[in-house]
């Protein structure tokens with residue numbers, strides 16, 4: 574669905590990305606990993622079309638052939654892919670329902686239809702925030718606001734009960750940062766569920782164990798370069814993790830479940 578081909582990005586003389594080629598797997602949860610400053614957010618901004626690469630290109634597969642993000646109209650691009658970034662500030666006291674309705678703007682002309690309102694309520698229900706529909710957005714906690722923003726992007730690319738279902742992409746940049754452990758897992762369950770409705774998910778995640786538990790394919794960035802791509806969570810070499818994240822890493826096994834996980838120390 575989305576291919577990043579030989580992408581480089583240079584700004585103010587700094588090379589943030591260096592010849593990165595990534596084939597994001599369609600209808601899978603693609604996880605981008607890497608230490609602070611590795612270039613993950615930059616890669617996401619380029620893949621979403623928010624930033625133009627200095628070299629190389631991004632291609633979206635469409636029924637009419639491969640297209641760069643710039644070849645879409647802004648509304649058509651917004652109907653194809655949605656982006657949830659780390660912090661979404663909104664000071665205006667809009668009701669939660671209206672914030673989620675923003676995700677439907679690229680779909681309706683002058684005013685929303687019954688279908689748009691229905692999708693907003695379904696999206697709020699999915700993230701467990703339907704009971705907050707009438708609340709003023711700024712009165713919500715950081716984590717609650719993040720759930721509402723998730724509902725907004727879900728509404729933007731809503732495919733669940735669409736009659737004319739089109740392939741969609743959801744980009745998530747550290748989406749779990751302000752969520753408690755229950756909602757971290759809840760969000761990743763939702764993200765995984767999107768695979769069943771023709772939606773490709775690309776997520777930057779920092780919690781390595783959670784990432785490995787939920788992801789289908791992993792892309793490890795370091796210093797603006799892709800240093801590992803694998804579909805096998807157990808295939809990530811310990812030495813590579815230790816070097817890239819500058820920690821000591823041990824593979825441990827949960828005595829009850831038998832599941833392997835990483836334990837880190839300095």
Ligand SMILES: Nc1ncnc2c1ncn2[C@@H]1O[C@H](COP(=O)(O)OP(=O)(O)OP(=O)(O)O)[C@@H](O)[C@H]1O
Pocket residue numbers: 584585587589607608609610611612613614615616
């Ligand atoms: N205008 C700029 N000039 C120089 N360096 C920049 C500029 N903008 C960003 N950078 C650097 O580019 C690097 C990559 O930034 P990016 O936000 O993509 O990293 P990241 O992997 O998402 O990091 P984090 O995990 O901390 O969010 C960082 O070291 C950042 O300081």
